Amino acid sequence: MPGLDGVETVTRICQLNPQARIIMVSSLSYQDKVKEALKAGAKHFIVKPIKPEILYRVMVDVLTS
Amino acid sequence: MRLEFVKAFTEITQSVFIEALSDNEVFTGQPCLTNTPHLQNTVVATIELTGDLSGKIFLQMERSTAIAIGERMLGSTKSSGTLITSCIGELTSMVVGRTISWINDQTYQINMSPPVITLDSTTLAPMHELETLIIDIKTPQGKTVLNVCFLDAGYNATNKVTGNVH
Numbered sequence: 512m513p514g515l516d517g518v519e520t521v522t523r524i525c526q527l528n529p530q531a532r533i534i535m536v537s538s539l540s541y542q543d544k545v546k547e548a549l550k551a552g553a554k555h556f557i558v559k560p561i562k563p564e565i566l567y568r569v570m571v572d573v574l575t576s
Numbered sequence: 577m578r579l580e581f582v583k584a585f586t587e588i589t590q591s592v593f594i595e596a597l598s599d600n601e602v603f604t605g606q607p608c609l610t611n612t613p614h615l616q617n618t619v620v621a622t623i624e625l626t627g628d629l630s631g632k633i634f635l636q637m638e639r640s641t642a643i644a645i646g647e648r649m650l651g652s653t654k655s656s657g658t659l660i661t662s663c664i665g666e667l668t669s670m671v672v673g674r675t676i677s678w679i680n681d682q683t684y685q686i687n688m689s690p691p692v693i694t695l696d697s698t699t700l701a702p703m704h705e706l707e708t709l710i711i712d713i714k715t716p717q718g719k720t721v722l723n724v725c726f727l728d729a730g731y732n733a734t735n736k737v738t739g740n741v742h
Contacts, residue, residue: 538669538673544677
């Protein structure tokens with residue numbers, strides 16, 4: 512993403528809409544990055560490559576929680 | 577290059593290819609250390625590393641292999657060149673991202689750039705001599721080669737090894 516990384520994007524979306532439910536999908540999955548994303552407001556973190564069944568389960572979890 | 581990095585790149589690359597291609601018939605060859613990257617194929621995806629490790633990682637393959645891998649990832653045989661290019665970038669990003677994540681969890685701090693795809697390796701700027709790990713990846717779609725070349729500032733230069741890794 513030119514000029515903006517994923518965590519900054521999450522922060523800005525949450526500023527615009529605090530009710531947003533964000534699932535972050537990334538190739539980078541080290542502990543600090545995951546913590547940073549969740550702290551910024553992401554509800555869940557999925558590591559690529561995505562399996563459709565996992566994405567579906569996470570979406571259901573996030574939407575029903 | 578630290579042996580644990582060689583092991584991480586080899587094992588994680590194979591694992592990501594298996595997941596991304598949904599195919600267990602992916603095999604990595606004997607990893608090899610050389611003094612410069614060997615870029616011979618037409619399609620090359622490049623990711624730059626900065627931080628505790630600085631250098632570049634290249635995933636290269638023939639154009640026909642790139643198309644076959646892209647179509648496999650997309651699940652379609654009628655994909656545009658842009659989508660195929662995007663898939664190769666994504667695959668490279670997943671391989672490097674997951675490996676860098678593993679390394680970062682061992683107290684390193686490394687950042688990676690987004691992938692850049694080149695369709696003709698002869699247009700790439702020549703690299704200075706830099707220890708390079710080369711891993712062949714054999715897939716049902718064709719052969720790809722990972723070139724991992726970086727400077728590990730914290731690694732004692734006397735540990736430098738050139739040749740096959742056993």
